[in-house]
Amino acid sequence: MAEVSAESGEAVGRGEGVIAVAGEALVDLVPADVAGQFVAMPGGSPTNVAVGLVRLGAPVRMLARIGAGAMGDRVRDHLRRNEISLDHTVEAAEPTSLAIVDLDSDGVAQYDFRIDGTADWQWTDAELADALEGDVVALHTGSLAITQQPGADALFRLLERARPTATISYDPNMRPQLMIHEQARERCEAVVRLADVVKVSSEDLEWLYPGRSPQDVVVDWASWGPALVAVTLGGDGALAATAEGRTPIHRPGMPIELVDTVGAGDAFSTGLLAGLHRRDLLGANRRKALRAIDESDLDQLLGEAALIAALTCARRGANPPTAAEVEEYRRKVGR
Ligand SMILES: Nc1ncnc2c1ncn2[C@@H]1O[C@H](COP(=O)(O)OP(=O)(O)O)[C@@H](O)[C@H]1O
């Protein structure tokens, strides 16, 4: 395990290996300051996680099918600008998916999608053949890419292939308007059973299991195999349960001036994965150590994830902070 600095209480040093992230690379249309206008911002839940990880200094491999035309070019530019290689992406002939964002008066985002026949969901096994070559210690996926057919099954087989060597990380990021409830729940539960780390929002759980409390589901899921299950609760922070623990721990949210919640959940996943990477807790050979994470380390990890999420909520769209921005914020507030 990485050493812990007596000064900050944080793990010092860095884990080895690359975090692979698989899934949609699309364009979010985010409401602009001028009423009725939108700003086109490259996004897609897994893409947001990949960008956030690179900005925090973690080595990333992006597995995405990126569409044709100007929108696809924008997405490719976004990845290049964030120093993410296109080597494991597919330049697809199909169009790029669009997510149209609506914000309520509190800045909480709702999504509408244009995804018919778009590039993201057309994975084949052949396109993913080299996805795990080299030192891949974790594979993160979720959201639409693991539920929308025909590509979702190829991605699921990739998770099965990755499991003997890599930590599997999953964010269901449910989109009810695009999913059939029973099928989505079955797929979600199958991925939870394969995963080591699961991050899910309380909103997703309400849709998946109406009437059940997040506390109840999180303990249940943690008994199915994952070492760590975290449930995000919007401004109320997050809950987390471990495979070994009984009572979930709660980490309150951080007070911020909210601009919008676009990418908040992805930023939380980013914080979790970056923290696990830095603590050298990723990779199948670290599974035992990950399962043994203690309560105070877990609490600290949730705090790091909440900070990344809060800083993302404080600016427009899915625009996660860099390590330097996180440091600057910490210096400012004296933490
Ligand atoms: N109003 C808020 N104030 C501070 N942090 C927030 C706020 N809303 C969300 N967050 C942070 O973002 C995380 C994810 O938000 P949540 O809304 O639960 O997920 P999602 O964006 O996936 O729906 C929360 O756990 C919290 O850390």
Ligand SMILES: O=C(O)C[C@@H](O)[C@H](O)C(=O)COP(=O)(O)O
């Ligand atoms: O991939 C999607 O479903 C839409 C994304 O483009 C969007 O940026 C998003 O997923 C944000 O998710 P959140 O982190 O749960 O807010």
